[in-house]
Amino acid sequence: MGAYLLVAEDDWGQAEVLRRYLVAEGHETVVVHDGRAALAEVRRRAPDLLVLDVMMPGLDGLSLCRILRRESDVPILMLTARSSEDDLLTGLDLGADDYLTKPYSPRELLARTRALLRRSRGGTGSLTVGRLTVDPARHEVTADGKPVDCTPGEFAILAAMAAQPDRVFTRAQLLQHTNGVERDSIERSIDVHVLNLRRKIEPNPRRPSRLVTVYGLGYKLTAATG
Structure with a gap:
């Protein structure tokens, strides 16, 4: 519409x-x-x-x-x-x-x-970025067609980034999305979540192509290119 x-x-x-x-x-x-x-x-x-x-x-x-x-x-x-x-x-x-x-x-x-x-508009449909899908309503994540288990904090980060593909998020901005589920989190905890998410959603976690670092700024979620 x-x-x-x-x-x-x-x-x-x-x-x-x-x-x-x-x-x-x-x-x-x-x-x-x-x-x-x-x-x-x-x-x-x-x-x-x-x-x-x-x-x-x-x-x-x-x-x-x-x-x-x-x-x-x-x-x-x-x-x-x-x-x-x-x-x-x-x-x-x-x-x-x-x-x-x-x-x-x-x-x-x-x-x-x-x-x-x-x-x-408050849409709750699935969010798709390349071969990664995040479903906020069902609290489900799939990568390359396979289900991915995420902690509440990891899911909050992934859902926020999937809603705005290719946008660069600072640690502070991502922390705001996890505060509802992890009240005592600090900015550096975002790095831990990102590392864990890469192990779960990246074809090669050592060379991330989905959840990538933008040096000096933060992280962004993009469609994998390889």
């Missing part, structure tokens, strides 16, 4: 490319080119998802995100050309739900929008 999406992107050409892909996906899509126009549009008609560029005139994306989080829970997918850890995480700390670093592929953007819309 299509959704109502708002794209805030000051590059007119890039905005039109995004609009066409999102419309082809079946979404009603409105485009604005500066932060103040985006704020006014969100207040006029709350979108199901906001695709928000960081660098915009008038009111930048980070400032807009800060304002919106005081008055709205609209899912926000942030687009940024910045690549340092601090810059990437600032948007998430301000309340963005996910981010993409430019340049990105339209297919990846569509995958992220699907995941965010599914989460915001």
Whole structure:
């Protein structure tokens, strides 16, 4: 079912490319080119998802995100050309739900929008990343067609990452997902969970291709390539 999406992107050409892909996906899509126009549009008609560029005139994306989080829970997918850890995480700390670093592929953007819309609508269907499937409703995991036994903490991490494939999660962010089942966990416990998960879901745990490290940032879950 299509959704109502708002794209805030000051590059007119890039905005039109995004609009066409999102419309082809079946979404009603409105485009604005500066932060103040985006704020006014969100207040006029709350979108199901906001695709928000960081660098915009008038009111930048980070400032807009800060304002919106005081008055709205609209899912926000942030687009940024910045690549340092601090810059990437600032948007998430301000309340963005996910981010993409430019340049990105339209297919990846569509995958992220699907995941965010599914989460915001409370979907409980299976999450599939390559040959790995996570079923939150049944609390089941399969890898290459074989069942995988996970502890509650491991499952919480895997479910969070499977909902947003290829997104980089810091240890602190993953820890937030385990706090409900492991109240006394610390950030370094995430490394232990990741090592254990790799033994269970990786074809070769010593050379992980699914649950991979992004050095200086954290971990991401991606479709195995080999």
